[in-house]
Amino acid sequence: MIDTARAKTHAKTHLIVGDGTTAVAFLEKCALESGDRLILLGKNIAELGRGAAYAKGEAGTPWRYAYLLNSPADDIDREFARWLSDNWQSIQSTMADRTPNWLASAQPLVDAGNIHGLNAPREFYGDFMVEHTEKVLAALRIKGVQVELINDEATAIDTSDAGNLVQTNANGVIYADSADIAPGGPSTLRIEGDEGAFAVPNVFGFEAQIAEHIKAGREIFCIGGNAAMLDVLRLCQSLLPDADVKLAFCAPDGEVPAALIPRLPRKLTIPSFSKGHATAESFLKEVRREIDAALARGDEMREIRAGFRAHFLENPLSAYITNANEARIVPATLRFWLRGGTRDTIQDLHGFIKSGQARIVTGLVQKVEHGADGATVHVIDASGAVTQDETGFVINTAGAGPNSRYDPLTEDMLSKGLIHNCPISKGLKVGAGLRTALPSVRHLSPATTVIGDEVMAMPLYDVHMLRHFVAKA
Ligand SMILES: Cc1cc2nc3c(=O)[nH]c(=O)nc-3n(C[C@H](O)[C@H](O)[C@H](O)COP(=O)(O)OP(=O)(O)OC[C@H]3O[C@@H](n4cnc5c(N)ncnc54)[C@H](O)[C@@H]3O)c2cc1C
Incomplete structure (x- = not known):
């Protein structure tokens, strides 16, 4: 059992909750001195820096390294782009003989001296972040900060004369003078029938089950046409020759995001x-x-998206729109107009659509029914008409929605009014400088849409944006 009691001998105790890139951004900002105590608490703290998106894949699975970053490496992080170049030889040997052939798709860019433009496997960004995090932790230890890593989940927060009291699942209450909370985004929305004989409620963590159906030759139907659908296509390609891939996806606009x-x-x-x-x-x-x-x-959409992103980081919406509630309407449309994704996968998807191996269903999925050898998907279109679509196996890749839930600590903070839901932009609302109603506690999630008086013009989904707002806080 880890001693998490308040240590009177330490000048200050700071707690960071979360083990993803935002937790590391908070870590980089830690202004702790010799003798201070830093507690890092996460559900997978041994891999601090990876979080949900850049997890270590399971060794020996065909889909390891299949999932790619949505943006070119230097749009994600310039340091990462340099790391990719510096480690190119070992990356080549890791990726040799993998299906789909990422190296072949990378070659034209490599030949053009454009390694920084590659959509790298997400696990590599995780490797880079873990290395980077170790350096930041080492510097704090050298400074004399006492660093403790705790593998656990925080479930609630309160305040007392002793400081902030953070309740955990396995380590009781942790006392901290100050805390930064970086718990990631909400769960995927659930759709009736999305778990059963011929459907799973998510792609991540369900790969082995999905693989059986892909290998059995069933058409794979994705609910949603964004990044997770592109991951499903890569999963299919990792298991079958391209000629055998069969994919369908349902999206309200029926369009493929721009590469x-x-x-x-x-x-x-x-x-x-x-x-x-x-x-x-x-x-x-x-x-x-x-x-x-x-x-x-x-x-190119990359130039437009990255250009607008850079513009809105310097010029918040409040610079253009006088009414804050009106400003909160903007992000949903901007998100849609500036949609873009992984070059390799989107180019492959267009090929599959052309060859008739991939089809687009326009509308919203209402429910999934399970038959003897496949599923029936009920789809409602913009006119309200409901059609039934027969398919092989369904994966819920819809992302967050009205019935999504946050992690228990964020739900607790919402229920206590320490942070808020913004009913217009449909995201989380925190105070200026990421402050919560507890003065020494900050909170930042990819789902945060309002920070103080600023409305996020573009979602904080991109890792670059999250790091920017922590650095600014
Ligand atoms: C599958 C996927 C792919 C993505 N791909 C890209 C991409 O290609 N490019 C891009 O820019 N962005 C991408 N993103 C967006 C990504 O969310 C951000 O880039 C960023 O990494 C988010 O980091 P985070 O630390 O805020 O959250 P997360 O990465 O979600 O990390 C939060 C971590 O904290 C832990 N945690 C949560 N609650 C608690 C708690 N109460 N107690 C303890 N631990 C807790 C979680 O287990 C999780 O590991 C992707 C996201 C996902 C989910």
């Missing part, structure tokens, strides 16, 4: 907006105009 192409020299679209908009509608008209103008000039 983020990393041209050289790198360029960012620079948008220009006028100030003083009274409504979201009026501002969005200008945004649309700027996107269309950039597309007409021949800008």
Whole structure:
């Protein structure tokens, strides 16, 4: 049992909850001195830095290293792009003879001196983050900070004269003078019938079960057409020759996200907006105009997306829209217009659509029914008409939605009013500097949409954005 009692001898105890990239961003900001105590608490603390997205894959599985980053390496993190170049030889040997053939798809960029533009396997970003985290921890230890790593889940937080009291599953109550909470986003929304003989409620963690159905030759039907659907395609390709892949996906707009192409020299679209908009509608008209103008000039979606992202990091929505509630309407549309994803997978997907091996179903899935040898998916379209789609096996890749849940600590903080749900932008709302109602406790999640007076124009999904807001806090 770890001694988590408040240690009077230590000048200060700081707690970080979470083990992903945001926890590491908070770690980098730690202003602790010799004799202070730092507690890092996460459900997979031995892999601090990976979190949900960059997990270590299971050795020996065909799908290990199949899932790719959504953006070119240097859009994710310049240091990571350098790491990728520096480690290129060992990466080549790790990726040799893998299906799909990531190295072959990388070769034209490598030949053009554009390793920094590759969509690397996500596990490599995890490797980089773990190495980086070890260096940050070593520097704190050398400074004399007492560092403790605890593998556990935080479930609740309260405050007392002794400081903040964080309840855990296995280690009782942890006392901390201050805390940074980085618990990740909410669960995937559940859809009636998404767990059963011919459906699973998520791709991650269900690969072995899904693999049986892929290998049996069933069509794989994804509920949702975003990043997790692209991961499912990679999973299929890791198990079957391309000629045998059969995929369907259902998305409200029935469109494939744009591939983020990393041209050289790198360029960012620079948008220009006028100030003083009274409504979201009026501002969005200008945004649309700027996107269309950039597309007409021949800008790639990577250039537009990264350019807008950089612009909104420097110029918050409040600079353009006078009414905060109107500003909160903007992110949902921007997210949709600036959708983009992994170059390799999207290019493959277009090929499968062309050959008739992948099909798009337009609408929203209402429920899944299980038959003797497959599933029936009930889909409602924009006109309200419901159709039934027969398929082999269904995977819920819908992402978060109305019935999603956060981790227990975040749910506890919401129930106590320490942080809030924003009913308009449908994300989490924290105070300026990521403050919660407890003055020495901060909270940041990819689902955070409002920070103080600032509305996040683009979702904090991208790792770069999360790190930016921690650095700024
Ligand atoms: C499958 C997937 C793929 C993604 N791909 C990309 C990509 O290609 N590019 C990109 O920019 N972004 C991507 N993202 C977005 C990603 O969420 C962010 O990039 C970023 O890594 C989020 O980091 P985080 O630390 O905030 O959250 P997480 O990575 O979710 O980490 C939070 C960690 O804290 C732990 N935890 C949660 N609650 C508690 C608790 N109460 N007590 C203790 N521990 C807790 C969780 O187990 C988790 O490991 C992806 C996300 C997912 C889920």
